[in-house]
Amino acid sequence: MALALHAYEAAAKERLPGPVWDFFAGGSGTESMLTAGRKALDRMQLRPRCLVDVSHCDPRTRLLGSDLAAPLAVAPMAYHRLAHPEGEVATARAAGEAGVLLTVSMFASRTLEVIAAAASGPLWLQLYWLRNRAVMRDLIHRAEAAGYRALVLTVDAPRVATRPRDARNGWAIPPDIRAVNLPEETMSASHGSRAGESAIARHSRDQFDSSITWADLAWLRETTSLPLVLKGVLTAEDAELAVKHGVSALIVSNHGGRQLDFARSAPECLTEIVEAVKAADAECQVVLDGAIRHGADIAKALCLGADAVMTGRPALWGLAHSGTEGVTAVLRHLMDEFEEVMALMGAPTPTDFPRTGVTQPTCPH
Template sequence: MTESPRTVGSTAVGSTSVGSSAVGSAAAGSTGEADRPPVSLADFADLARATLPPGIWDFIDGGSGVETTLTANRAALDRVAVLPRVLTGVERPRTDAVLLGREQALPVAVAPMAYQRLLHPDGEPALAAAAGAAGVPYVLSTLSSTPIDEVIAATDGPVWFQLYWLRDRGLVADLLDRAHTAGCAALMVTVDVPVLGRRLRDVRGGFALPPEVTTANLPTGRDDLAHTGTPGVSAIAAHTEAVFAPALTWADLAWLRERTRLPLLVKGILDPRDAVRAADVGVDAVVVSNHGGRQFDGAPATATMLPEVVAAVGDRVEVLLDSGVRSGTDVLRALALGATGVLLGRPMLWALAAGGRSGARAALDLLAVELRDALTLTGCADPAQARRLRTLTGG
């Protein structure tokens, strides 16, 4: 790969707003058309793809295997029809909602995603600052390319720390201590990555991190694995195999529950039986997720499993939906299926690549407009009312 993330960042939108000519010109530069600001989150994908080197685009866009689950996430959401209510007198609905006991501007958190300096030189601090300005939580990945304390310092909004279970239990404890000390507002443990899914785009391209992008929160002893490009081998997979502990158990989750008083979320739940068991351990929320189609290729779509998980846990824990959310309508669909909120992933990477902090903020502002429209059109005064809407599958 010949173009570094810092070079990529210099060609992106930078500090301009979504309505500026600079955003439109990113698209116009490749099409020759007049400036057109993004009017959907998908527009940010077009901008990002035009900006990023192919290997980095494939890393963020791809799934595992033949990408069956990646495709299924979108198809399942598209099959969810929401039955609108009429004559409700709603003129301008509120979009705020409570997540983990704290009121947020939207029932949305920015999902944990690794190595954000691949997309823009400002990386995680830019995306965290955009989330904070938009009034939603930012979830910081263990595999962040910026240290925890620097990300916390960049935003006034809540930061949740996402934990991958590592072979070194002492390092897990150290990460927890650092998250507590830095002021993280919640802890999210990801449980669906005993090993990294076989992501064929990365394997075919021999994807590796450029030298300037590191796993800033982990010791550098094995970091060379992530930076060593080999044909037919994903360096990211080699690195995680060396660092991650594949045999995470319910006893480990119970240890984690005892170790922190922060609100605890478990991400990677699909089977309702696992959701019930997580509630029994004492977690505060479960995230119905298949890792955006990047782990087991053959897992069901999250929108398919969400109603079963909600029914299984009742009001014992909050239930969030992850994987495939691309619009305010998708947020409404998730609410109508019983979720208390969603995690928004890839669209935020697209927006970061296209415009740094301002691009990410513009994407969240656009999502808020879409959600408000969806609430108005379905007769809901707020997201809580959307959870009482009926849904149909198949249109």
């Protein structure tokens, strides 16, 4: 079994077909955002405190009322069966074994109910806003019935950005893998390869509703009682609007570097969003998504005011490597590193990480 995340990455790249690897690993435009978040985190320096009793470090926390073994969650990613035959079932099993949260993509390749049956930890469901609201309503009600605990609306993708690797490969979802929770007619555009064009981008143009505004969140409120989370918020202005619209949590995210090119990285934007939420005196939690590759990254996010972090691609690397075992190993690797950082930082619990615990270049408003 590999021992470091880069070893899982290398193994996944070797095992997966080239176009599948490009779909998972690629970014939009110049792909500048694939490294921006990592560079931002690497510029930050931890400021440890000493002579603190760290004989017992407890990384447990709560996120939207769910108990987690650490402030860590798996980000929403589509089509896990591209990486392993068990797909999201293996990922759910691993997240449960590690005691962390799994966010299931609207475009999951296993059914919501089968994923829930395999899970022993909390699940959230991620949504894109489709033109057909009846399809969304059905999916939301199924998630409620299956015990999912929150809805995550992705707000940074009114359409899918140009992703050169996918266009070059004429990428389309293979016919034996489907977004099984959605009607076939809704997903038909995501299949069928065309030279020089991404079927994923074509599908988003056909099915995503790019006209929605803040006012449309009222429809979600009427449709479900589940907490609403917005993913892809990068400014204080939008954080303030989210709070006014009763959003329960914000995920600060660059969509894995797959949407707006040349944007500010999520780690750089975290402080202003946390401050906006705090100024509003709102019960709204904040999660950092993207570029998490070490337990120290979790600590940096907590120092900046985040309640938890999400990791994406590393979970897929573990999945491609060895299914449930690989994902579990990746998650526990991050958690073990984080617990060591807790001790060395003088922070025996996640709430003990102070704002003064990290230095970083600030992100201007």
